[in-house]
Amino acid sequence: MRIERSRLDDVVCFLPEVRHADERGWFVRTLDVAVxxxxxxxxxxxxxxxQSRSRQGVVRGMHGRAGAGEAKLVRCAxxxxxxxxxxxxxxxxxxxxxxxxxxxxxxxxxxxxxxxFLHGFQVLTExxxxxxxxxxxxxxxxxVAVRYDDPDLGIRWPAPVxxxxxxxxxxxxxxxxxxxxxxxxxx
Numbered sequence: 001m002r003i004e005r006s007r008l009d010d011v012v013c014f015l016p017e018v019r020h021a022d023e024r025g026w027f028v029r030t031l032d033v034a035v036x037x038x039x040x041x042x043x044x045x046x047x048x049x050x051q052s053r054s055r056q057g058v059v060r061g062m063h064g065r066a067g068a069g070e071a072k073l074v075r076c077a078x079x080x081x082x083x084x085x086x087x088x089x090x091x092x093x094x095x096x097x098x099x100x101x102x103x104x105x106x107x108x109x110x111x112x113x114x115x116x117f118l119h120g121f122q123v124l125t126e127x128x129x130x131x132x133x134x135x136x137x138x139x140x141x142x143x144v145a146v147r148y149d150d151p152d153l154g155i156r157w158p159a160p161v162x163x164x165x166x167x168x169x170x171x172x173x174x175x176x177x178x179x180x181x182x183x184x185x186x187x
Contacts, residue, residue: 001035008087009094011117012039013101014110028108030075041112043073046133051077054123054130057162059148061120062171064088066142069115071135079128080104081121082158086146089116090183098153103130118146122157145171
């Protein structure tokens with residue numbers, strides 16, 4: 001498993017390598033605690049696994065958690081998504097910056113999302129299954145969200161957006177989140 005650092009502070013990508021391939025297909029290790037620990041990620045603290053299935057064009061996001069936040073380990077087990085992160089940690093060197101990652105079932109990239117980030121994705125294939133490992137129990141009272149099309153974030157979704165949940169369509173703006181955090185962006 002290879003480790004890649006992101007241009008966003010504390011975001012890490014893990015790229016598994018096929019361990020065995022033959023006429024049946026292939027076998028790959030999708031998680032290695034020792035490799036994660038070398039990258040400074042304690043994967044033993046994850047408490048919940050979740051999975052979403054979405055159709056092409058769907059956007060889920062941009063979601064985060066208030067309070068202590070939550071760390072996630074995200075991968076796409078079926079299909080492909082464009083995964084987007086925004087650093088919403090006041091005081092971070094990369095505060096207000098975003099980065100995009102292609103997650104798919106071919107490369108098997110895992111994305112470590114530290115607490116304090118907004119996270120979302122758009123489905124690029126007919127269907128996609130996204131798997132999340134989360135380090136805290138979900139508390140809906142701590143949910144925060146910013147509209148996926150907020151002009152201040154400037155996220156360029158690669159395809160027309162086909163479906164967005166009511167919650168995501170009604171999410172607040174980046175500026176509203178900044179007021180809540182009591183800060184201004186570094187952009």
